[in-house]
Amino acid sequence: MSTPTRAAVVESSGAPFTLADVELDEPGSGEVLVRMVATGLCHTDLGVAGGGLPFPLPGVLGHEGAGVVEAVGPDVGGVAPGDHVVLSFTSCGGCRNCRDGHPAYCATWLPLNLIGGRRADGTSTISRAGAPLGGHFFGQSSFAERALVDARSLVKVDPDVPLESVAPLGCGVQTGVGAVWNVLKPRLGDTLVVLGAGAVGLSAVMAAALTPATRIIVVDRVAERLTLAEELGATHTIDAGEADLGEAVALLTDGHGADGVVETTGSVAVLRQGADALAARGTLVVVGAPPFGTEVALDVNGLIPGKRIVGLTLGDGETQTFIPGLVQLVKEGRLPLHRLISHYPFADIEQAVRDMKAGKTIKPVLTF
Structure with missing residues (x-):
């Protein structure tokens, strides 16, 4: 038996999100039917809807979900109807990286999550009037x-925490937090620079504030976001429209440079500036994703003093342990995620998109 539901469908590249009646396949092996309570809107959704990635359209996007389990398919353990869950990325569970605790680097990550639009066996999870839609x-x-969800995308969470307050943990927040905690791992005395004060960058700031890092420097062009960054833990801010990044970082660090840099903007010019601002043995974490095929020029000799440039997917988190820990920090007020969130009714998804593109909101969360 299929399940009828209402979804926001993108008909073609560049088209708006429009609400439509669709049908979900019945839960198969390793799948769970979830009643959505909230879902975050992420730049990745906008990029795919705009045609920046080869996802099959018409289709249904959304990848920062939170909801309540309604039904489970065969071979699903650990969750039952009524459980509260946060949804994140999926993975195969059997490849070398999955077995090693790094499912974000699953051998089949791209087709399973970003560009396939189907289950691993090629079947569709969503249809409309009998015609399959891009989904999964x-x-x-x-x-x-x-939503019909892969069990490996599900993380059971504390039912006492409102799902509307933790939906973004599945992608943007764990990405920013993981850049700091899982890659940079700041030591006492370190200087961290966060390039871009959007949802991912400000998540990195909140994470850095819970480490021994001595300086947390945030770079952006929007004064209001720089002010918010200071309220969330930044010790210094740089207005990119008024100051040279390298000179400003050198001045703030007595010429030492940055021990860690988190690049969230997706701009290759900003990435290059971040690499040049590194201290000896410093690390730049590349989070922001420009269009496929984008390249950046680097000063090779500038890298030789032990500098590292590391790419990052979804914070390199093992979601079953990472996300419940983040939920606990939100519950205790130590990760003030609410400062980033603006809520919108699901029917107002296009208004949320407009506000996000205009910079009026940092992290839109759609509520059902």
């Missing part, structure tokens, strides 16, 4: 009142 986005396609 990050194993969830959560821009819908109900």
Whole structure:
């Protein structure tokens, strides 16, 4: 039996999100039917809807879901109807990186999450009037009142924490937090620079504030976001429209440079500036994703003093342990995620998109 539901469908590249009646396949092996309570809107959703990635359209996107389990398919353990869950990316569970605790680097990550639009066996999870739609986005396609979700995308969470307050943990927040905690791992006395004060960058700031890092420097062009960064833990801010990044970092660090840099903007010019601002043995974490095929020029001799440039997917977190820990920090007020979130009714998804593009909101969360 299929499940009828209402979803936000993108008909073609560049088209708006429009609400439509669709049908979900019945939960198969390793799948769970989830009633959505909230879902975050991420730049990745906008990039795919705009045609920046080869995802099959018409289709249903959404990959920062949170909801309540309604039904489970065969071979699903650990969750039952009524459980509260946060949805994240999916993975195969059997490749070398999955077995090693790094599912974000699953051998089949791209087709399973970002560009396939189908289950691993090629079948569709969503249809409309009998015609299959692109779905299975990050194993969830959560821009819908109900979602058919890969069990490996599910993380059971504390039911006392409102799901509207933790939906973004599945992608943007764990990406920023993981850049700091899982890659940079700041030591006492370190200087961290966060390039871009959007949802990912400000998540990195909140994470850095919970480490022994001595300086946390945030770079952006929007004064209001720099002020918010200071309220969330930044010790210094740089207005990129008024100051040279390298000179400003050198001045703030007595010429030492940055021990860690988190690049969230997706701009190759900013990435290059971040690499040049590194201290000897410093590390630049590349989080922001420009269009496929984008290249950046680097000063090779400038890298030889032990500098590292590391790419990062979804914070390199093992979601079953990482996300519940983040939920606990939100519950205790130590990760003030609410400062980033603006709530919108699901029907107002296009308004949320406009506000996000205009910079009026940092992290839109759609509520059902």
